Amino acid sequence: MKRITKNKVELLAPVGNWECLRAAVANGADAVFFGVEKFNARVRAKNFQMDELPTIMAYLHKYNVRGYVTFNILVFENELHDARKLVRACIDAGVDALIVQDMGLVEIIREMSPDFPIHGSTQMTVTSAEAVEFLKPFDIEVVVLGRENNLKQIKTISDKTKVPLEVFVHGALCVSYSGQCLTSEMWGGRSANRGECAQACRLPYDLIVDGERKEMGNIAYVLSPKDLAAIELVPELIEAGVYSFKIEGRMKSPEYVANVVSKYRKAIDEYLAGRDYEISKEDLRELEQSFSRGFTYGFLKGTNHKTLLDGTYPKSRGVLLGTVKKVLKDGVLCDIQAPLKRGDGIVFDAGRPDLKEEGGRVYDIRKQGSKLEGEAQEGLIEIVAGRHDVNLTKVHVGDKIWKTSDQELERRLQKTFETELAYRSFPLKVTVTGKVGKPLVTQWFDEEAGLSVTVQSSIDLEEAQKRPLTSEYLAEQFGRLGGTIYELAHVELHVSGDVIVPVKELNSIRREAVELLVNKRQEPRKYTVNTELTAKKKQLAKGNVPTKLISLCRSLEQIEASCKTDVDYIYADFEFTKDYPQAVEVARKYAKPIALATPRIHMPGEQGVLNQILRAKPDAILVRSLGAVHYYLEQKLDIPLIGDFSLNVANHKAVEMFLERGLDRITPSYDLNIQQMVDLLGEAPAQDIEVVIHQHLPMYHTEHCVYCTFLSEGTDYTNCGRPCEEHRISLEDRVGFSHPVRVDVGCRNTVFNAIEQSGAEYISNFLELGVSHYRVEFLEETGEKVTEVLSLYREALQGKRTGTSIWKSLKATNQLGVTRGQLIK
Template identity: 70%
Template sequence: MAQTQLRREDIELLAPAGNWEAMRAAVANGANAVFFGVEKFNARARANNFLMEELPDIMKFLHLYGVKGFLTFNILVFENELEDAKELVEACIDAGVDAIIVQDLGLVKMVREISPDFPIHGSTQMTITSAEAVEFTKQYGMERVVLGRENNLKQIQKIHEQAQLPLEVFVHGALCVSYSGQCLTSEMWGGRSANRGECAQACRLPYDMMVDGEHKEMGNIAYVLSPKDLAALEIVPELIEAGVTSFKIEGRMKSAEYVANVVSKYRKAIDAYFAGEKYDPSIIDIQELEQSFSRGFTPGFLLGTNNKTLVDGTFPKKRGVLLGTVQKILRDAVLVELNAPLKRGDGIVFDAGDPTQDEEGGRVYDLRVKGNKIEGSVDQGTYEIVMGRNDVDLRRVNVGDKVWRTSDPELERRLRKTYDTEKPYHTFPVDVHVFGSVGQPLVATFKDVRTGHEVTVHSEKPAEAALKRPLDQTVLSEQLGRLGGTVLHLGELTMDLEGDVIVPMSELNKMRREAADRLMDLREQPPQYTKREIDVYEDAHVPEPVDGNDARLIALCRSLEQIEAAGQTDVDYIYADFEFVKDYPKAVETARKHGKKIALATPRILMPGEIGILRQIIKHQPDGVLLRNTGAVQYFVQERPEGIELIGDFSLNLANHKAVNLFLERGLSRVTASYDLNTEQMVDLLSQSDTSNVEVVIHQHMPMFHTEHCVYCTFLSEGTDYTNCGRPCEDQRVSLKDRVGMEHPVRVDTGCRNTVYNAIDQSGAEFLSEFLSYGVQSFRLEFLEEEGGRVQEVIKLYRQALRGEITGTQVWKNLNATNQLGVTRGQLVKK
């Protein structure tokens, strides 16, 4: 890549802060910006978080050091929370928060109603992975987007060149195996939505891999969905040259020492680039990063897809630094072949290959060679490790066990010193110009070079003719440069004095103090934004009840057999959601043969270079398109293909009436409610929305994980990605068996992305009458692996319920009786 035209000041190092200590650590170690959450509305509900009333103090502290503060508002906002959300937005505007990071497009709409100029950043939970998706956000004045973690360097550069909007990219920390904003597992299994900051980390659980119904022996690999941690320290130059302007570090639930460690390393790498120096992280740098937190490091998808390196599979949790392996068990010690430094007081764990069991570990008490104690740190070689007597049961340690260093108290103390101090973390230059003459007050202009703020102060007493020791460069520098205790230091001092003049030193001290106080106040001043008073429900609708006989029934099919079967029923519409776009022409032909309208589903993700898939969909001339991402929405709204209606799917994450309105205003004819809503939240949404244009999915296998990581390629192939995997997905069917024995099907889409579906059907049949009473006219049934007969049976049941011939409860009981695994109400029932 060519040398970028960006300057050092154009690049932002963005650090996480879950508490005040972590925020100070970020500032002290060179972060340009910090992102943090308050007690409500952020994607780390389990973090300590700050309080809304602390916002003014947070922003004063950050702005004092010239650091920006971004508030994470990156969750879906339910209908009954819009007033509280408005209150928080207004508090952010008043406190001078530099931007809010937003997932919910309904919230974006509301923010713009409140303020046309308050900065909004599109969160990674918006699943923005293409230039088209970036373009979608521009209509709402969003000044920055956070790209999906699945974009590689080439794609990032292409998006940058096409979209011309600042790009933020995660460079370090935990990886989600699922696309952010597209994981429904926690919601499905426990009513704890990842889109609400309550992720239960189902990806970190063990799964057995089933291939064509048979268990595949995987040895000690059980964590097939648990990625390593992202580390992009070695490719900082490539990221800058690809157009990344904000380097984001994950970790609002991590310690202040972690923040200090990671920020300082990336600060060094970014500064080296702009100094024209080559920065190669040392082994010590990498080991220190591993020590703070690591499940093993990977560049993720930044260097392209390599399914063999994303997941280790043998453990799901923090490990630290791999020291070596156990060679021998002694009477009171363990003989270990070390490959990394170790010293007394370090914490270690013995890894026997089964992280589900309690593991032996503790503090290193002594290090020996052939029984002789060694002082200080040791590095590579064979050493006897003596543990505290009550820490380790040596009978449970085995030859061959891996040994990990899990803590390094000395490193933690060193990192803590960087921010645990009363002294200012950084100081900034102030240029001073002094001018005066005999009989006139002395005048000094102080200019804060970093901010451009300028203040002028005067002596109370006029200058006098100096009989000895007139004011000169030395005297003025000494007196006006005493700025200790502030974040300022004297930069360049210039003078314009007429003759030899003097004022009392006390006058110079007063001038300095006044100037410093005023400059510090100016640094802490919040930016000013427009703020309008709004009624959040001014754009709400009052729904009218619908007769079930007039309701539209839609069948989403995933095979030609299902379309053939649905076509022979009285469904009003068929959606085709096939793994391979090449099969769509046959789908259209089959539906038309039965006189049915058909919509073709876009992939759930749109990456650069995949517009051809959308063009193919238009080419097949369906009656409608089921749009699953904002990039596809942008493309089809621009193209406006004649005779094709545009339908927004669940993955657009519509959780409030403002999100519904936003997409309808963009030209969609119908939108689908988010799968994050339980029945109560769904009713709240419907009560304020134009429900004639809202679709509700009433029967489905919940799509839990949607991921770039392909388990077919990883575990059924020698290849690394779709170019060399041999496409085992075309011949074999994989499912993941959980701890309670449920087998969750894994399906592949045309972009080779995997979706893990819940094993059990979900039915909302019992809530049909309630949804009808709120004006819902379109109900969808989704099929996964059902044979044609079962498709027809399910369609018939729901049609009978809509007509009032049977109750929703009867539908439920029938489905439960005729389905081998039964059915679930899933997230629809409030937990």
């Protein structure tokens, strides 16, 4: 098996069904990624079945295309058995790699096979060289970086690691860091970490600034990014050290796959061939036509909050034609800026995408009243719409017109993959030797796949009386490879004397050689499989471990109030780490131990933030990213490191891994409901688990700054004027709840749920299972409120109050009430 190396470039395509798979192969993908049944981040896609894996991989390997199975979700305790079954099926089918999020699953795969390839999913939230290094013991073959890394950061990471890096280059953008979005989980029990994203970021929100609604005109989609299109950055990405160019879209059409793959294939090949290549306006329009919410470079060229989103619509629009100049009796007049013809689909955009929009097929096009044949390129054009499609009384001057579909383009794209004969072919080299009285020996070399076969004639060679065998004649006969995946590149003939071979024999040799080579291509890759798996001995709690109540505070007032209670530990999670020394000073005054929280994201060059935390001399550190975990472990600190929820621990294998690597406690992922928590605690060492029993759930965590975008003329932290220090923003949803938006030291935003979440009713379950560390988190609460809430939970831990009575007390005193959140589902 050929190992992936950094000096190659791979074009990686999404496939959601067989048609998409064929479209990717036919249009030049080096590799494809796809989901199998339920264990992937697109459970709403059609996905493939486990028993299809051998057929899929044989098909892909026939064309020398790699196939990666997406296992990029968190795996719960009761799913580990089924997870192992899928891993084994992938190994047996010769899958080229599993794309994995869950660190527990990484452990399981390595226990099952030391050499089966693992790719670290973007859901791992890997954004620094330190995070890549954390994964080193698991021999991760490729790491998919976060979509928020820019070109300079990618280059920095690439220079510091030997691991090939994969980067998203085209398709939908998540506003939240992958692996760090809990919105769907909070609001609908449909976790993004489980492949069930409900796309709440595509919904409209009102901007509430300092308690007042800000007038935003027709901008309502403040969290809905444009789509990523980095085709113009292909040279810079290659030079930055990107190995794999990843296209998003496992729920898109085969025409989309064919279109995007073919365009990026050309851009990559042209650059690697040393030719100047500039994508044409026509190619860009065709990319927009397949699917587009408007295109952006995302963060690849650096942060520019003004260009990341449009704000006026959340869905695919296609190509902008122009605006309505005049409404006619049977259509509209438009100064078009893109080609248009009969049969194209259009929609009229009146600035209310949440309502039904007028649109349909173009019935006719005219110029100054005269019918036009063919395609109109630009200028004032009268667009005639089908009278049953468009109600022209609802169309107004100034409405935008979008070209939503192009049937001619779709037919052209379909032709690329509708017949297998149109697919790629591979060169063959043949060496032929022999002499009279012996069989003809032919050696066939498929160098691209690294394969060769030897086929002999079934009869001995005879001396030629008239027309001896020549290289030209062999090339003619062996070159008849139509209908196969091969084409003849070269023939070498080395025979003693003049010999003759019947054409029937040559045809038979050719067919046998091709069949053998194709069969070899389709053979499953072979991996080492450990047949005896030794289960690690479960660590049990030693006696009665006293319960600890922890207060996470986001202001000095909250810390002061917490310190005056009998709380056992203080956590400080401030917006700015420069304020941490004050937090430590207050805790020291009251002789309370204090841990300081790291940011959830660790980018290249941000070690200063981690060092600033150390300089504040905390008693422990609440660690929130793989990069920070690795950085602090390398320091060999003599203070505890506590893994937070953002490490996405969902099963006992992940708990064991982090504890073995050096963390002192683990906070499970917020994706777990009460039963899943109970299952985890039944297998993991409960005394090393910390449970959050009260909080405002952090829903989105995003590089996109709402403060900079809507309260500043600037584009990023260097010129925004820091409105976050003067104002408080909340996002009001359609129901009327206002969700606070807070920044961190890296200017990243966290959108917190408006309603507090309480796990009070489950405290008795956790106590029974041996959990000893309980965390209460505060957001905007006053010191008085902090004292009240901590008192309630202390009484619950002491058995003086039931969880239900606490629930009722919280519900009665909170203006918005209180929710059980994801625990109840």
